[in-house]
Each structure stands twice: as structure tokens, then as C-alpha cells.
Amino acid sequence: MAQSWTKIKEINKGKHQVCRLTKSLYGLKQASRQWFAKFSTTLLSHGFTRSKSDYTLFTRFQGSSFIALLVYVDDIVLASDSVDAIKQFIQFLNNEFKLKDLGDLKFFLGLEIAQTSKGLSLCQRKYTLEILEDYGLLAVKASKFPMETNLKLSRHNGDVLDNPASYRRLVGRLLYLTITQPDIAYSVQTFSQFMDTPRQPHMDAATRVLRYLKSSPGQGLFYPANSASHLKAFCDSDRAGCLDTRRSVTGYCVFLGESLISWKSKKQVTVSRSSAEAEYRSMAATTCEITWLLHMLNDFKIDHSQPALLFCDNQAALHIAANPVFHERTKHIEIDCHLVRDKFQENVIRPLHVKSMHQLADLFTKALGSNLFHSLLSKMNIINIFNVVSS
Structure with missing residues (x-):
């Protein structure tokens, strides 16, 4: 690990001295980089290969077993086709670092994961409900689709918002929500163009997206097992x-x-x-x-x-x-x-x-009506797992 230096002052003698740190202190700018360097070096020495496409992804093929590891700061997700390989590797990590095993993956960085024999689903229901609660829209009338058909917004029309921070915060939170809800991706990229000077029509359109989220807060992606x-x-x-x-x-x-x-x-x-x-x-x-x-x-x-x-x-x-x-x-x-x-x-x-009527990418280039919008959603395996379970 690279050594960090900091300058200190000896109060009693009034002299300036330099102190060499044997390891990086938590809170310093280079701390996270040093942590990842140490963690990745440990993995590489244990037979893992770092992906050149995503430096936070590590894979290892050993015999008939396969392990994939994804790291985000100090949160780690493991996937393998062998339960024994996972247990052995967790024991190895526990010997090298102090860690806590949270068991099967159910919640990760705001993502809710549900696994069944039919497949895997991802959603952000808790995160969505928190947004609705913060903006006082839990009891609002829901909308069937996120944006009015063929709506075109401009940076010059409408009154400037008195509190632009509220709009910017909302767009930022919606942007994170697009991780599991691609159905609002077009709307959010449109709102992102007016962050410098948001106006009332922009806020009204963003509020409509919240009303759409109210209709199905548990909507997300489904990945079939086969x-x-x-x-x-x-x-x-x-x-x-x-x-x-x-x-x-x-x-x-x-x-x-x-x-x-x-x-x-x-x-x-x-x-x-x-x-x-x-x-x-x-x-x-x-x-x-x-x-x-x-x-x-x-x-x-x-x-x-x-x-x-x-x-x-x-x-x-x-x-x-x-x-x-x-x-x-x-x-x-x-x-x-x-x-x-x-x-x-x-x-x-x-x-x-x-044919244009079968073009799924229309969902990401324009505001669509209710019928076409939901038709494309069904073809993309975007479902509300809570509705499926209840039915």
C-alpha cells in the first residue's frame, strides 16, 4: 500500500515535523483508492481476473466452479454455480478482511432482488415510496403513463421556479430510479436538460411521472431463469x-x-x-x-x-x-x-x-400514449412483481 504523508506541528516546541503513516486514514481523499487497490490485489493473488470492461468486476474459473464478484466501495456481491465455492471464498475474505455475511442477495444499494425458480426480479419499491412520501404524493391520483403524448418542453416557456433545488433533487432521484425502471428513462433525460433554470412546466411534467410511479411502485425488471x-x-x-x-x-x-x-x-x-x-x-x-x-x-x-x-x-x-x-x-x-x-x-x-409498430426503442425516444406504452412494456419483461404475487 502506498504511504501517505501529512504535516503536523509540535505545539510544545513550535517546530514543524512530518509524520509518515503506515496505512491510509479513513476520510482522506486517497483512502477509497487505497482500499480498492489492496482489495483488488488480494483478489488477483487468489486467482481472480479483473474485467477490462468493468474494473469493479472480478471472475474466477477454478475446476468446475465459477465465481463472479462485483464490488461497490465496501459492498460486495458474489455469484457462483457452487455453494461450497462461495462458502470457502467467504471464509478466505473473512480471514483477510473484517466482513459481515448478509446471506442471500435481497437488497443492494437500494435495489430489491427477488429470486424464484422462474427467474430473478429487480425493483426499487422502497425507494419509490420514499420519493412519493417526500413530495406528499402517496395519496395522489395515479397516472397510467409518465408523460403526455408528444409533449415538447422548452427552456424558455413558463415561469422560473422559486425553489429550483427541489426540482434538481427530484430529477436526481428519478435518474437513480431508471436503474430498474427504463419506462421513465425518456422522461428523465428530458427533465435533465433544464437543471440550470427549471420552470413550472418542467416541474409539472416531473410531478406527472411521480403520479405514474404511484400506479405501480413495485414495477421493475424480470429476468427469466431459462x-x-x-x-x-x-x-x-x-x-x-x-x-x-x-x-x-x-x-x-x-x-x-x-x-x-x-x-x-x-x-x-x-x-x-x-x-x-x-x-x-x-x-x-x-x-x-x-x-x-x-x-x-x-x-x-x-x-x-x-x-x-x-x-x-x-x-x-x-x-x-x-x-x-x-x-x-x-x-x-x-x-x-x-x-x-x-x-x-x-x-x-x-x-x-x-416495422415501426414493433420498434421497442420508441419507448426511449418519444412520449407515447397509454396503449402503445404498456404494449412495449409487456414485450420488455417489465412487470410489477407485487401484482403478480397477489394475483
């Missing part, structure tokens, strides 16, 4: 959706079999000159995510020799991906063209067309 290990992704864009900058919104969702494992709703960094360009930039972002996920699957020794399926509802964008000839209208997006085409030629992705 699912294929093949990646498929849906990408979409809403061209010039931002009224202030005229930038488009990129939205995508990635599935491993039938399990939703990654999604994003984000405003693009540049203005697209056509719908094909906006869709193609969305394809490029999704391709990057697929490439990263393939590296993660490799860490778990999961063979993914088949190309990942990439569904897009824009024929022009698909032709750009397949056509090796650069045209005048696409030369300004050359880097994205090379990225998607290279992965296409390397058989990493396989772009396919999907």
Missing part, C-alpha cells in the same frame, strides 16, 4: 425532437435472449440534417454498446459466435450500413459510417429492418 444467450438490440431516434437545439434523441435497448440488460435515452451531440442521419447515429451508439457487452460476455466465458441482431425501422440508415460507397450526403458522418460498417463486415452485428 433464456437464450444471444444479443439483440433495437435502436431508434426522434429527429429534431429538442425545440431549443433541434437535436435528435438517440434511444436503444439491448436484450440477452428475452432479458433487457441495457438501454439508453440521450440527446445527440450534433444536429442531424436528415432522419436517416439521426437513425444512423443511433445505430452507431447501439453498436458501441453491443461491442462492450460482447466483451462482458467474454469475461463470463459465454460464447457468442453469432452476430448480434440490430433492429432499425429506417430503411435509408440500413442501406448506408450495407453500402460501402460513401455519398455526398453521408461524408460528414464518416466516422460513424466506418464504425457500423466495420462491425457489420466483421460479423459482429447484423442490421435488420423492423
Whole structure:
């Protein structure tokens, strides 16, 4: 462990002296880094391999057993196909560090985990109810969907909020809630654009999201126990959706079999000159995510020799991906063209067309009506486990 230095003053003699610390003190800026360095070094010496895609993930294959370890500061999650391997490793950690075994995973960083023979579910029901309680909306009338259809917010319309801190805190808490509720991802990324000067229409729209959460606070993700290990992704864009900058919104969702494992709703960094360009930039972002996920699957020794399926509802964008000839209208997006085409030629992705009515990524690019919104939710395995149990 690296040594820390601090300067102290000897009061009695009035002299300045330097004290060398044999270990890092709790509360210093470098304490967390030193802790992780010591912890990771211990794991690596015990046969673990650190993932290059996520430095907090460690895996070990020893004989017929497999152990995956995920660390967040001093909270650790272990997963293995062998109960004996878990017990032995916990005993090893207990000898090296002082730790407390909390048993089967049920609660982690605000996430509530439920495991059955049918699969695993994730939700943040307690966290959601705390938000509703803080804003006095536990008894409010619930809304069936989070945002009014085709609602467009601007940073120039409406009165400026007297207390912007309340809006900023709410958006921050909703942002953490998107970990298990991708159904509010589009709404939250929209609200995040007005953090500097929030106005009353922004707060009203955010309050509607809370009313939607009131309808199903236990809603979350469900991962079936028996699912294929093949990646498929849906990408979409809403061209010039931002009224202030005229930038488009990129939205995508990635599935491993039938399990939703990654999604994003984000405003693009540049203005697209056509719908094909906006869709193609969305394809490029999704391709990057697929490439990263393939590296993660490799860490778990999961063979993914088949190309990942990439569904897009824009024929022009698909032709750009397949056509090796650069045209005048696409030369300004050359880097994205090379990225998607290279992965296409390397058989990493396989772009396919999907009808707009079956485009799941619509959930991340625009505000939808109740029927279409809930139809897409059901296809993503986003359920309310408490309703399922009660029924």
C-alpha cells in the first residue's frame, strides 16, 4: 500500500515535523483508492481476473466452479454455480478482511432482488415510496403513463421556479430510479436538460411521472431463469425532437435472449440534417454498446459466435450500413459510417429492418400514449412483481 504523508506541528516546541503513516486514514481523499487497490490485489493473488470492461468486476474459473464478484466501495456481491465455492471464498475474505455475511442477495444499494425458480426480479419499491412520501404524493391520483403524448418542453416557456433545488433533487432521484425502471428513462433525460433554470412546466411534467410511479411502485425488471444467450438490440431516434437545439434523441435497448440488460435515452451531440442521419447515429451508439457487452460476455466465458441482431425501422440508415460507397450526403458522418460498417463486415452485428409498430426503442425516444406504452412494456419483461404475487 502506498504511504501517505501529512504535516503536523509540535505545539510544545513550535517546530514543524512530518509524520509518515503506515496505512491510509479513513476520510482522506486517497483512502477509497487505497482500499480498492489492496482489495483488488488480494483478489488477483487468489486467482481472480479483473474485467477490462468493468474494473469493479472480478471472475474466477477454478475446476468446475465459477465465481463472479462485483464490488461497490465496501459492498460486495458474489455469484457462483457452487455453494461450497462461495462458502470457502467467504471464509478466505473473512480471514483477510473484517466482513459481515448478509446471506442471500435481497437488497443492494437500494435495489430489491427477488429470486424464484422462474427467474430473478429487480425493483426499487422502497425507494419509490420514499420519493412519493417526500413530495406528499402517496395519496395522489395515479397516472397510467409518465408523460403526455408528444409533449415538447422548452427552456424558455413558463415561469422560473422559486425553489429550483427541489426540482434538481427530484430529477436526481428519478435518474437513480431508471436503474430498474427504463419506462421513465425518456422522461428523465428530458427533465435533465433544464437543471440550470427549471420552470413550472418542467416541474409539472416531473410531478406527472411521480403520479405514474404511484400506479405501480413495485414495477421493475424480470429476468427469466431459462433464456437464450444471444444479443439483440433495437435502436431508434426522434429527429429534431429538442425545440431549443433541434437535436435528435438517440434511444436503444439491448436484450440477452428475452432479458433487457441495457438501454439508453440521450440527446445527440450534433444536429442531424436528415432522419436517416439521426437513425444512423443511433445505430452507431447501439453498436458501441453491443461491442462492450460482447466483451462482458467474454469475461463470463459465454460464447457468442453469432452476430448480434440490430433492429432499425429506417430503411435509408440500413442501406448506408450495407453500402460501402460513401455519398455526398453521408461524408460528414464518416466516422460513424466506418464504425457500423466495420462491425457489420466483421460479423459482429447484423442490421435488420423492423416495422415501426414493433420498434421497442420508441419507448426511449418519444412520449407515447397509454396503449402503445404498456404494449412495449409487456414485450420488455417489465412487470410489477407485487401484482403478480397477489394475483
